[in-house]
Amino acid sequence: xxxxxxxxxxxxxxxxxxxxxxxxxxxxxxxxxxxxxxxxxxxxxxxxxxxxxxxxxxxxxxxxxxxxxxxxxxxxxxxxxxxxxxxxxxxxxxxxxxxxxxxxxxxxxxxxxxxxxxxxxxxxxxxxxxxxxxxxxxxxxxxxxxxxxxxxxxxxxxxxxxxxxxxxxxxxxxxxxxxxxxxxxxxxxxxxxxxxxxxxxxxxxxxxxxxxxxxxxxxxxxxxxxxxxxxxxxxxxxxxxx
Numbered sequence: 107x108x109x110x111x112x113x114x115x116x117x118x119x120x121x122x123x124x125x126x127x128x129x130x131x132x133x134x135x136x137x138x139x140x141x142x143x144x145x146x147x148x149x150x151x152x153x154x155x156x157x158x159x160x161x162x163x164x165x166x167x168x169x170x171x172x173x174x175x176x177x178x179x180x181x182x183x184x185x186x187x188x189x190x191x192x193x194x195x196x197x198x199x200x201x202x203x204x205x206x207x208x209x210x211x212x213x214x215x216x217x218x219x220x221x222x223x224x225x226x227x228x229x230x231x232x233x234x235x236x237x238x239x240x241x242x243x244x245x246x247x248x249x250x251x252x253x254x255x256x257x258x259x260x261x262x263x264x265x266x267x268x269x270x271x272x273x274x275x276x277x278x279x280x281x282x283x284x285x286x287x288x289x290x291x292x293x294x295x296x297x298x299x300x301x302x303x304x305x306x307x308x309x310x311x312x313x314x315x316x317x318x319x320x321x322x323x324x325x326x327x328x329x330x331x332x333x334x335x336x337x338x339x340x341x342x343x344x345x346x347x348x
Contacts, residue, residue: 117141118158118168122179137171139163153179174292212260213280213287219265219300219323221273221335228306228313236267238304238318239274245322247278249286251299252324259283262323271334278323286325290338297329297337 123145134140139162145154156179158168219242222232247260260280268275280287289295301321307314329336 116160118160118163118165120156120158120168120172121154122156123152123154140171170292173288174294211280211282211284211287213290214263215278215280215290215338217276217278217298217323217338218334218336219274219276219298219320220302220331221271223335224312225331225335228315230315230318232272234304234314234316234318235272235274236269238302238320239265239267241318242274242276242300242320242323245320247280248322248324250324250326251301259286259325273335275339276323290325295325295327295338297326297332299324299326299329299331299336 130144130146132142132144134142134156139159141157142153143155143157145152158171163171219239220230220235222230222235224230242262243265245262246258247262248257249259250257252258260278260283262276263279264277266275267273280290286295300323302315302318303321304315304318307316325338331337
């Protein structure tokens with residue numbers, strides 16, 4: 107049983123072990139304001155407690171951290187003493203279902219569909235992206251490019267072209283998949299991938315995509331088009347019913 111103490115001290119304390127002998131404390135690398143308390147058992151380490159600095163973490167952010175990284179923490183049971191928890195936590199960790207958070211559906215988020223550049227060996231020019239961007243509006247949002255009814259999680263609610271950044275941006279609506287919405291909200295899913303048809307032409311000895319028609323957006327763990335070329339815009343995510 108995990109014990110979360112949101113007390114009046116200088117830290118929020120999250121306990122994973124009720125009792126511990128020798129304790130080793132390290133700052134959690136990559137996460138400002140978190141200390142990990144490890145319990146040494148024989149030649150192994152276990153996570154006993156996490157402490158969150160209140161000057162840098164709110165209650166809501168602590169809960170989001172637990173949603174995103176709970177599975178990695180509780181499975182961190184038998185590792186060598188020189189391996190720390192930070193090396194086991196990634197931004198693409200699965201979201202904990204046990205500590206469920208209420209997600210208002212539809213869940214609305216903003217993302218980048220595609221930016222001018224070369225992807226999969228083909229160049230997508232500014233003019234063609236701008237010309238074809240509105241074909242994305244109203245198209246489906248899926249998980250991992252699935253083509254079944256169960257893999258469809260929402261729709262592309264709106265689309266616009268960002269001239270300054272030379273990219274297609276969109277507003278997505280996750281309609282009825284609370285688990286998917288939670289993963290987007292906590293940052294467990296940060297990438298998206300477009301499904302696009304078009305003509306391939308050779309110009310200046312390179313392949314150029316033209317007459318683009320977008321068929322949909324897929325939420326993926328690791329997209330071939332890295333952010334900021336594609337991906338979810340976390341600062342604009344919303345947990346609202348719309």
